[in-house]
Amino acid sequence: MDRPFELMLVQKSDRALRGVSILGGKVCNKEARFYEVRVPVISRASFQQTLLDSGKIGNKINVSYREFSADLARPAFNNEVEYDLLESSVIGYKGAQIEVIEATNQLIRYRVLSNFKRATQ
Numbered sequence: 001m002d003r004p005f006e007l008m009l010v011q012k013s014d015r016a017l018r019g020v021s022i023l024g025g026k027v028c029n030k031e032a033r034f035y036e037v038r039v040p041v042i043s044r045a046s047f048q049q050t051l052l053d054s055g056k057i058g059n060k061i062n063v064s065y066r067e068f069s070a071d072l073a074r075p076a077f078n079n080e081v082e083y084d085l086l087e088s089s090v091i092g093y094k095g096a097q098i099e100v101i102e103a104t105n106q107l108i109r110y111r112v113l114s115n116f117k118r119a120t121q
Helices: none
Strands: 005-011 016-021 026-029 047-057 061-070 079-084 091-092 096-103 106-115
Touching: 047 096, 061 091
Parallel strands: none
Antiparallel strands: 005 016, 016 026, 047 061, 061 079, 091 096, 096 106
């Protein structure tokens, strides 16, 4: 009778895929094909940083920065920032860098150059 696996692991030395059952039994497959996928984990206890487009006036765009912790906005960590696009098309805040490709009163088209630095809570 097959037992459900409690966990799956990959042995770094030989890249073999191993399953360990809830009863401690082990199964090994050295021909298994697999690839690594990193997926962000978002939960109610997660820490989140956001940049929001707050509008454009002339050649300047306004961006709001907000931090959320445990699914709640942290009022002390809200900030409004203004960027002059004539000075540079790259804007940055807390390590995040964004190249503004196009900005109108209706939309902002951008490319993310780097993400936020890891935050310490």
